[in-house]
Amino acid sequence: MTVASAHVAxxxxxxxxxxxxxxxxxxxxxxxxxxxxxxxxxLLFFVIPLVQLFxxxxxxxxxxxxxxxxxxVNIGNYGTALTEFAGHFGRSLLxxxxxxxxxxxxxxxxAYAMAFKAGKWRNVMMICVIAPFFTSFxxxxxxxxxxxxxxxxxxxxLKFLHLLPGGHITETWMAxxxxxxxNFLPFMVLPIYASxxxxxxxxxxxxxxxxxNGFTTFRTVTLPMSMPGVIAGTLLxxxxxxxxxxxxxxxxxxxxxxxxxxxxxxxxxKVLGGFPVAAALSFTLMALILAMVxxxxxxxGTEELL
Amino acid sequence: MTASTKAAAVxxxxxxxxxxxxxxxxxxxxLQRVRTWFAxxxxxxxxxxxxxxxxxxxxxxxxxxxxxxxxSNIVWNGDAGPTLKHWKNPCxxxxxxxxxxxxxxxxxxxxxxxxxxxxxxxxxxxxxRFRGRSTSNVLIFIPMATPEIVLGASLxxxxxxxxxxxxxxLGFWTIVIAHIMFCISFVVVTVKxxxxxxxxxxxxxxxxxxxxxxxxxxxxxxxxxxxxxxGAALLSFSLSFDDFIITxxxxxxxxxxxxxxxxxxxxxxxxxxxxxxxxxxxIAVALVIAGQVIGNSRRK
Numbered sequence: 093m094t095v096a097s098a099h100v101a102x103x104x105x106x107x108x109x110x111x112x113x114x115x116x117x118x119x120x121x122x123x124x125x126x127x128x129x130x131x132x133x134x135l136l137f138f139v140i141p142l143v144q145l146f147x148x149x150x151x152x153x154x155x156x157x158x159x160x161x162x163x164x165v166n167i168g169n170y171g172t173a174l175t176e177f178a179g180h181f182g183r184s185l186l187x188x189x190x191x192x193x194x195x196x197x198x199x200x201x202x203a204y205a206m207a208f209k210a211g212k213w214r215n216v217m218m219i220c221v222i223a224p225f226f227t228s229f230x231x232x233x234x235x236x237x238x239x240x241x242x243x244x245x246x247x248x249x250l251k252f253l254h255l256l257p258g259g260h261i262t263e264t265w266m267a268x269x270x271x272x273x274x275n276f277l278p279f280m281v282l283p284i285y286a287s288x289x290x291x292x293x294x295x296x297x298x299x300x301x302x303x304x305n306g307f308t309t310f311r312t313v314t315l316p317m318s319m320p321g322v323i324a325g326t327l328l329x330x331x332x333x334x335x336x337x338x339x340x341x342x343x344x345x346x347x348x349x350x351x352x353x354x355x356x357x358x359x360x361x362k363v364l365g366g367f368p369v370a371a372a373l374s375f376t377l378m379a380l381i382l383a384m385v386x387x388x389x390x391x392x393g394t395e396e397l398l
Numbered sequence: 399m400t401a402s403t404k405a406a407a408v409x410x411x412x413x414x415x416x417x418x419x420x421x422x423x424x425x426x427x428x429l430q431r432v433r434t435w436f437a438x439x440x441x442x443x444x445x446x447x448x449x450x451x452x453x454x455x456x457x458x459x460x461x462x463x464x465x466x467x468x469x470s471n472i473v474w475n476g477d478a479g480p481t482l483k484h485w486k487n488p489c490x491x492x493x494x495x496x497x498x499x500x501x502x503x504x505x506x507x508x509x510x511x512x513x514x515x516x517x518x519x520x521x522x523x524x525x526x527r528f529r530g531r532s533t534s535n536v537l538i539f540i541p542m543a544t545p546e547i548v549l550g551a552s553l554x555x556x557x558x559x560x561x562x563x564x565x566x567x568l569g570f571w572t573i574v575i576a577h578i579m580f581c582i583s584f585v586v587v588t589v590k591x592x593x594x595x596x597x598x599x600x601x602x603x604x605x606x607x608x609x610x611x612x613x614x615x616x617x618x619x620x621x622x623x624x625x626x627x628x629g630a631a632l633l634s635f636s637l638s639f640d641d642f643i644i645t646x647x648x649x650x651x652x653x654x655x656x657x658x659x660x661x662x663x664x665x666x667x668x669x670x671x672x673x674x675x676x677x678x679x680x681i682a683v684a685l686v687i688a689g690q691v692i693g694n695s696r697r698k
Contacts, residue, residue: 123526127534130515130582137579138541140560141552148555198451201444209442219686220449225636226678227456230659231671235455235462238472277452286591327543335545338642342663353547353643360551360647371555374548385543 149371161368169372177355177373181380184351187265187340188333191272192280195329196322198273199280203321204314206281207288208296218285221278229275233342236274240267240343263345271339279328287321288314323392331381352377456679463672470666484669488677491668497658498674500570504654505638508577513631515578516585517623523586524593541583549580550647557648568650576648577641581634588633592626632686639678 149169151161174181206217224232240246240261250256261267295317299309315322337353344350352373359370426434436443463485465471466478489495522528523535541549553576557568566572600622604614642656649657659671 123522123528126518126522126526127528130519130586131534131537133515133579133582134537134541137553137556137575138549139537141556142548144556144560145548145552148559198448201441202448205441205445209445215690216687217445217449219683220452222632222636223679223683223686224452224456225640226682227459227675228656228659228678229640230642230656230663231459231667231675232455234659234663234667235458239454239458274451274455277448290595331543331545335547336643337547338660353545356547356551357646360554367555370551374551378544378548381545382540382543 145371146375148367149375151368151371153365153368161365166368169368170376172369173372173376177352180350180352180355181377183265183349184334184353184377185380187269187272187351188330188336190269191276191333192326192330194269194273195277195280196326199277199284199325203281203284203288203318206285207291208293221281225278230338230342233271233275233339236267236271237262237343240270262343263349265344265349267343268340268349268351271343272333272336275336275339276329276333279332280325283324283328284318284321287318287324291317319392323389327385327388331385334381335377456676459672460676463669463676465669467669471669471672472666484673488670488673491670493653494655494658494668494670494674497653497655498678500573500652501639501655504570504573504577505635507574508581508638509631509634511574512578512581512585512634513627516582516630517589517627519582520586520589520593524590538583538586541580542587546580546641546643547647549576550644553579553644554647568648569652572648572650573645573652573654576644577638580641580644581637584633584637585630588630589623589626592623592629596622628689636682 147163148161150163150165150167151169152164152166154160154162202217202221206214210217238244242260242262247256247259247261250261251259258264261270291314296309296314299313300306334351335353337351337357340349340351340354356370356373356377359366359373363370425431462471462474464480464482465474466481466483467473467475484490519534519538523531523538553572554568557566557572596619601614601618604618609617640656641654642660645654645657646660653661655671655674659667659675662668662671
């Protein structure tokens, strides 16, 4: 109590104090009680399944008995995953990277307008960003397939302008990237909005007052202030996009646009005896993404994420 | 063109030299005025364009809910014209309403459990110092950094090869378990952000006014964190309701609404799916706006 009173007396300095309010005084068993149920859930349904998936990725199949495996340390599954499906990995990373880039370009102005220009419309815009989730992303992706179809409005216009040499959008990488960009856009908008909302608009105005032009103000003031949001947004877009198979399945072609997700899905459900290779593919994908995430976070460093 | 406009502007200013100071003041050249107008509104215009883009497929879904199609709801049947028959009979397609009910049930249970567990975790992480705190932070972050397909695949292997021993079969409850798992991390992140932005002086003031720890929590801390918790619950429900990839791995014979749409895609999606998809969108918007209005009136 005395500590608390001292803090109040101390006025403004309290807020900058990194120690949580009274946290040090609480006995730690409360913390463990709070952690227990959620932690147990994550242990049972996240950690243990991953360990199981890892052991499956090392299993071997009985020759002549597809669908039966025995416990083994068969690193060959990873060899198969990396050599046979290298193209799929490359495509996943490339498409996800492109989609993340386009999503950033589209999301930033929207997040900026929500944070600084929307006024009382702010919450309405927020609803507009989340609400399409309720139409189901499968339905919306199939809608895109019809909108981008060869005789649809977009393809016809591009063909008329001679901007579409192949003559198709669907069944090509363009449709897959467009679908990924569209589907994960809200995951880019929300974190950028959250970090811009916390930023002080007066700092940005100060940039203008000091005779920086619009672009300079954006590059040196606005963008750095929103960096935690941009990092979170790019991760939340890139990761699901790299693991997605629905867009490639519904918008892409049967051969040239398949991503890793499509291979994993078909190895699990359609290829008898495909479990170990599918598990190895999953693990490689996860390791690849986690490595990129940690490098990325280290490079642009933010503690706020973790 | 540019030169002439500039000259005209400059000329205009010169001739009006004496009067300008008293009447209108300085007017920048026309081209510059247009540029400033766009620069000031660029973000708003771009934002509206992006919002329209977000709604294009929703509008498509809406329009095709009126299609009087013969075989599959892909091409607009111009001969028959728009029809209301799918709206009058939204459960007309076999299985579509069962799938919707399953999705709503899964979403509700997963949201309640994930919000409670996630909020507890967020309080522990922000308000307590304990051993393994940074490890817990990483453990909670990693599910968000794991592609859904890996989560689905790992859950499928453990459900089939491990937990089936305890009588757990693929179906409704495995979907619920999986959804709770991936929602927890999003709840923790949302509630944590809210907790961190709280002014600790408010709680200290409550304690100074002789509120006990329980009183401080339920009458000060909790109401302040509540908007974050509500936001987390909304996010959980929308993520659960729209999930397909993980659900597809762990659902067995059970069908949720997204899975229903995906599975019926090859045979042709019934227009009832469009009706339901668009209605859910409208209901969600209406509920959130109603919540906003109630929240605003309470604040007054």
